[in-house]
Amino acid sequence: MNLKSIFLGVALACGTVIGYADNNIKLVVGTYTDAGSQGLYSFSFDQSTGAASELSSLNVEDPSYFAFSKDGRHIYAVSEKNSATAVLNSIGFDPINGTFAFKNSQLTHGGDPCYVSTDGKIALTANYSGGTISVFPILKNGTLDKSLLQIGSKKGGPNRSRQNTPHAHCAVFAPDGYILTTDFSGDRILCFSYNKHDKKLENHGIAAHIKAGSGPRHLVFAPNGRYAYLMNELSGKVIVYSYSDGKLKELQSIAADNANAHGGADIHVSPDGMFVYASTRLKGDGITIFRVGNKGTLTRVGVQRTGKHPRNFAITPNGKFLLVACRDDNSIQVYSRDKDTGLLKNTHQDIVLSHPVCVKFYPE
Template identity: 50%
Template sequence: MFSKLVMGLCAISMLSSACTTRNASQLRAENELTMLVGTYTTGNSKGIYTFRFNQETGETTPLEVTEVSNPSYLTLSSDNRFVYAVSEENDSSASVHAFAFDEDQGSLKLLNSHKTMGEDPCYVATDGKKVLTANYSGGTMSIFPIRYDGSLDPADTLFEGSASGPDKDRQATPHIHCTVFSPDSNYIFASDFSADRILRYAINVKEELPRPLSETVDVEPGSGPRHLIFSKNGKFAYLINELSGKVIAFAYTDGRLNQIQTITADTLHARGSADIHLSPDGRYLYASNRLKNDGIAIFEVNPEKGTLAKAGYQLTGAHPRNFNITPNGKYLLVACRDSNLIQVFARDITSGLLKDTGKDIIIDKPVCIQFTNRQ
């Protein structure tokens, strides 16, 4: 009797231990993301680097390296099966690449590449049917249809920006800096940097291609509009302006952006504001500044009105061109190009403020951070 009782207790103990191990393993898997980092390859970098990032602990494990020239911006398909990355070259070799992506291994397999027909592509976006590239020096937006296997057809549409801004040095020629799909999937917006405006194109549902320009949204002359993002509920949009250092808040309805506020992110007027992101819960907005007082401006978001209020400022390494926030909102990672590292900041979800964890990821000239999508 005693022997059976001991055996029963042992079995329960072993089962409990196995369950604990499985739970720990499952929890680790849920918390671990695959992270992709785009770089400039003018130094020691080889191209796109992948890592395993634990969004609970902030720990990073290197995975793979894929050689590609100057992949300064990249994006993933919604199902994480494909990656689209630009090669930011200042000549006719400027390209966009389609990769098959193994999320578990962090490996990329090149499917094909096409010329962007515009120099210095610096941004790429996809809706699963099309890939957009913003070609900065070319002053154009290119559109590539996606094939059934995730590869790309050559660009079949090219829209051009213009140059009418007052800055004779920075706005002398057309520059398109960002191309995004609207949250309702009916429009494409492009930041026309040198004309101080946002271009809007309606998507032809039948042909799934943009129709000619239907509207522009003008901003203050000399602003240099750079990156545009939308709130998760699709009611608001936010634009970071590189030259003015200001964030503009818009109300969004059926393709129309109506300005509701302007607030300064770069108080030193360094003319180098770069990237902008909302926290996953939409309560805080972050904007990066370069050239002076390099860091991240932090704003609290009014959820009903969409307006912003200053909440703080976090200094970073040199030239924080791009940054990203983990899906659980616990960490904010900053690609500090000229410090050759990615800083990992812990994020206070209540105050929105940041604290450097010291868990730097050493990498040459990082300029883009993307996490795999959570379904």
């Protein structure tokens, strides 16, 4: 027996997954259910070849966005409905078999929840048409307690057809624990913290003002936590910020949406922090690729055209593949990713699924 075999045997005996044994990971997909979809689906995904095989599904209404718990044993998925029926669902997840088990749901009290995040203690939803952020304490068994409170956004942006009423689009936990939320109609990023003792969000003011009419949508942090990248839906621009203590300082604004389609969507950083990817929709659908410089700023290096309406996408933990949920083409496209250039290549291993809108990997 060679050293590699001995090492692998010891690792498996200790419950450690290493090397090539790490290639098969779990992929979870959320869909709109207006055209016959079940809701949530799980797949086994080989991150060495890009091949996927379906494992399980669960009936959930319109789980258009979801987040894994820190231990990966729970999924918190929105049901993107009107304010009377919109809920956040707690769903058990078996990371070995990829199976789901519904736990409970709680009303968001805000219409069209379109984003959810969690730090393990609370879960947050951004309610788009409600214009609010809902906060859910997470109980010890992973289920959700009732929503305690909501923080509202405001209207006032110059785009009267898109910013005439308050809209909230995402709520993320910064690396230092602050909560940053995008005020889509108010063209601001707001900062909060959660006071566990008093069970309330404490307002820390405006983290960043954004040019009027930008429509801030999704915000992500670089792996080092020093920089943040904002995708603006209406302007189609990515704004680069330095980050410290709940405040964002603008370093750069760079176009992702050359078609000016007002359809900026998702944004992610490669696992090595060397590239930023942003999806744009409505015209010229695709993924814009940026190289990250020494001080966090971006240089545009390419565009990969995709299927219709690439609302959301995800990069495999090893950085080898990028998967795009093309809602209006009823498919998830699998692209290989060149780690040196950042460029993408279609592997033509599409996952066919009705109206996919959210893709995430376990482990994230």
